[in-house]
Amino acid sequence: MGTILIYEIMGTAMLTLLGCGVVANHALAKTGGHGGGPLMIHWGWGLGVFAGVWAAYKTGAHLNPAVTVGLLVSGADEYAKGIPITVGTTLTYFAAEMIGAFLGAVLVWLAYRNHYDQTEDQATVLGTFSTAPGIRSYGWNVVTEVIGTFVLVFIILNFGNTPVDLGPLAVALLVVGIGASLGGPTGYAINPARDLGPRLAHAVLPIKGKGGSDWGYSWVPIVGPLIGAIIAGLVVLMGF
Template structure:
């Protein structure tokens, strides 16, 4: 479990540092990347996954509770070479992913601290940390997250069972594709830790004008990805 904790915390922290960082660069005022647009955000998240997978390669680089649950649902014998599927390892993955996500969000805030201090729009501040819908409809927002996460986990499983076997670049490009094609309605969390960890950090940090952490929506980017992952894992059994 120690190996899982070390590598998954490091990989997920790298993912969230770069992912939250690219959104902050585009959304917050007076940054070099202000106004860079959705494609910059999508590519930034894809490259963040690319970096995170390299950091956590020894544990299969899940970086995402949805990937962990999807692999478990698929009935795969191992998460990564030498790491068996069992309750204890699953809990270790999930805990490390959450801890890493919170660390990464905190570090991204530290990089852009002065820009956060000057930002007046609460929605812009929260939007750098966590996802939110463009049109709030909890049921349809949930469906969006289910479908987007299904694509992520199903493709990962079909190409070898873990992100490490699929390859860092391929996973990163997959995330870019999901963001560009399916990310518009909700901001494509596709990762419960990616949304919940930074949302908790947003709630805890002393950021001026930050407003609410929008907890009423927070269940969608948790439940949607988990349901999508389970469906992907179960369906993958017919294809693998």
């Protein structure tokens, strides 16, 4: 369990540091990458996944409770390095993913501390930590997250059926593709830890004029990805 905690915390922190970091670079005032646009964000998140997977490679690099749930539901006996997929290891992965996501967001704040002070718009500040919908419609926002997460988890579960180790680059490119194709409506959390951990960091950090953390929406990027992961796991369990 200790190995899972160490590597998954490191990997998820790396993912969140580079992912939330690219959003901060795009959105915050007076940064070198200000206004870089959505493609910069998609590639930044993809490369964040790439780095995170390498950092947590020894424990399978779940980095995402949705991936962990998908593995559990799919009936996998083990995923990587002989680590069994059980309720106990699943809960350990959950804890590590949440801690790592929180720490990664704190590191982003430290890196961009002066730029947060120069950014007055509260929604922009929150957007560097957590996701928000372009059009707030909770039911449809959930549907978007379900679809995006299904794609992520279903493809990851099928990587194990290929004759070669596709590795971190394949997962990174998959995330870039999901962001570019399905990221517009909700900001594609597709990962409960990626959204909730940084949202908690936003809530507790002493950010100048930060405003609220939009807890009314926070359940959407948790429930949607978990539903998508369960569906993906069941589809794989049925042999597809």
